[in-house]
Amino acid sequence: MRIVSINVGQPKEVADTAGNRVFTSIFKSPVHNGAVHVGELNIDGDRQSDLVKHGGPLRAVYMYPAEHYAWWRAELPGVELPWGVFGENLTIEGLLEDEVRIGDRLRIGSAELVVTRPRKPCYKLGIRFGRRDMAARFRASGRSGFYLRVAREGELRAGDAITRIERGTGPTIRDVLTDAHAMQTRITLPRPAPGDIGAAAASYVAHVADISDAARVLEEQRERVVAGLSPMSSEQAAFRYAPGKWSVTEVVGHLADSERIFMYRVLRIGRGDRTPLPGFDENIYVPAGAFDRRPFAEVLDEWVSVRNATISLVRGMPSEGWARRGRANDADVTASTILYVVLGHVEHHLAILEERYRV
Secondary structure: OEEEEEEEEEEEEEEEEOOOOOEEOOOOOOOOOEEEEEEOEEEEEOOOOOOOOOOOOOOOOEEEOOHHHHHHHOOOOOOOOOOOOOOEEEEEEEOOOOEOOOOOEEEOOOOEEEEEOOOOOHHHHHHHHHHHOOOOOOHHHHHOEEEEEEEEEEEEOOOOOEEEEEEOOOOOOOHHHHHHHHHHHOOOEEEOOOOOOHHHHHHHHHOOOOOOOOHHHHHHHHHHHHHHOOOHHHHHHOOOOOOOOOOOOHHHHHHHHHHHHHHHHHHHHOOOOOOOOOOOOOHHHHHHHHHHOOHHHHHHHHHHHHHHHHHHHHHHOOOHHHHHHEEOOEEEEEEHHHHHHHHHHHHHHHHHHHHHHOO
C-alpha cells in the first residue's frame, strides 16, 4: 500500500458550460518535489472552496484508489485522466472500498490519518469533466474513495508506504455505500388520500408519482434540476416573462426558502411535536431574499445544499415518524404528505419555467 500521487489545488473561479462563474478547488495538480505537510484541515498547498459541503476536520484529506482509473478509462474513452482528476488529495494504491473500514488508522510518513466516510460528489465534478452526468455516474460506480481526518500532523511524500496501524470498528466504505442505498429503498411513503389535504397541496401532490424510494426520488429530482438550470447564462437567469413576475433566479431562491420551511414542518411533526405551525407569505420572502443581487450559480448551489439537508433528514427519519400527524398552515397533515408537497412544489415550478420562461 502506497501513495501514488499527492495532489493539491487552490480555489479558483471557472466558467460552467453556460458561462456562469463558479468557485471550486476540484482542479488539482500533482506535487512533484519533496515532502508535503499535512495539517489538521488540509494538505499544504490545498484549500477547499465550499466549507459547507467540503473540508473540515472530518474531510481534511480525500483518498482515491489508483486502481479505479483503469475502469474510468474504459468508461470515458478519449478523456484525459491525470492523477488528481477526481479531486483527490492522495491517489493511493492497495486500499479499496471493500476493505477500508470507518475508523481505520493509517500511518503515512510521519502523519497519521483516520478514515471517516465515503465521498459523495457534488455537481462540480461535472464541471471538472465537462459532463452534466458525471456526478451521477460517479455515485453509480460505487468507486467513491474516502475521506480522512488528521489524527497526527506530519509530512508525507509520493511513494511513501501506507501502514494500517489500527483496524476501525465501523463498517467498510462499501457497506456504508450499500446501506445508504438500502435506507433509500426502505423509505416507501403512502400517497395522501384526497380528503387528507387541501386543494393547494393536492395540486402539488398531483405532480408526484407514488413514492417507493424517497431519498432516491429527491436525489433524481436534484440532478434533473441542476442539469437543466446550471447551463443558464446570467441574462437567462434574470428573465421575467412579464413585469412584476419573478426572475428565474428568484424562482430558485423561492424553492430554497420553501423547502426549508416545508422540511422544518416535517422535522417538527415527524418528531411528534403537535404545536401548530404557521404558514408564510412567499410574496414577502422572495423580495426580502434579494436573490437577484447574487450570481445565479450561487443561488442554485444554495438550493442544492437545502436539498442535500432534506435528503439527510429523510434518510434518518424513523418509519413511524412519517405517519405522525401535526398541524401546519391551518391544516392537519402527516410528515409523509409534506414530503409529497416538497417534490410536487418543485415540479410545479419546473413546469412554469418550461412553459413561461422557455427553460
